[in-house]
Amino acid sequence: MSDAEVDRIRQAYENYRKHGKWNSPNAGRDYMISEGYRELRNILNQERRHSLAEARILDIGCGNGTLLSRFSELGAQADNLFGIDLVADRIAAARNKHPEFTFEVANAEALNFPNESFNLISAFTVFSSVLDESMSDNIARTITRLLKPDGAIIWYDLRYPNPQNPNVKAMTKARIRRLFPDFTLNLRSTTLLPPIAERLGRHTEQLYPLFKKVPVLRSHYIGTLSKR
Incomplete structure (x- = not known):
């Protein structure tokens, strides 16, 4: 267990909270969130091996439970939805909301879940927040153990580094393959670079889709990792 890295991650999220990161109103950020929801819905529609009404789903780094609420809106059953997070305040907020x-x-x-407990495991900006390679390896092994043989990881994470945030790292396809060598990657680039998106203001609806057509301006990967 990577105690020092756990402490660093908790401190990083406490600093985000203190400085109001992600809390101020912003049209570009709102567009990114709604776009992510649409993309999640599309991914789940394509994942026809799993009926959401029957799928057991685990969200790693669940925060206040927003992503699990999306799964619920799309048809997942409440008693099949599980979330874990390192930060106690975030879990308290999640329990209060959901x-x-x-x-x-x-x-x-x-x-402590038994082997092969879940059909779907979501990892949204999880691995980019873990700088310690041994901790990343341990998390990947846990996910692999908990996923059913026909299961899938729902992935969303940074593909570029953030020079202004030393608490994150880029999750390139090479890094993802190293963590999950026995998985097939079905990922595509998405999300307009936040420093651009957050400056679009009242022109967001018109300019965001236009800028996003340029592949180099997409900051994240989204998609699935499936056991071979």
């Missing part, structure tokens, strides 16, 4: 889901303060390096 008491029908199951949330735990936990480190994804070692979880």
Whole structure:
């Protein structure tokens, strides 16, 4: 267990909270969030191996439970939705907002769920927040152990580094393949670079889709990782 790295991650998120990161109103950020929801819906529509009404889903780094609420809106059953996070305040907020889901303060390096417990495991900006390679390896092994043989990881994470945030790293396809060598990657670039998106203001609706057509301006990968 990577105790020092866990402490660093918790401190990083406490600093984000203190400085109001992501909290101020912004048209570009709102567009990114709604776009992410549309892309998640499309991915799940393509994942026809799993009926959401029957799928057991685990969200790693669940925050206040927003992503699990999206799964619920798309047809997942509340008693099949589980979320874990390192930060106790975030789990408290999740339980308050979504008491029908199951949330735990936990480190994804070692979880007590039985092997092959989940059809889908979501990892949204998880690995980019982990700088310690051994912790990343441990989390990847846990996900692999918990996923059913026909299961899939729903992935969304940075593909570029952020020079202004030393607490994150780029998750390139090479890094993803190293963590999940026995998985098939079905990923595509998405999300307009936030420094651009957040400056579009009242022109967001017109300019965001236009700028996003340029591949180099897409900051994240989204898609699935499936066991071979």
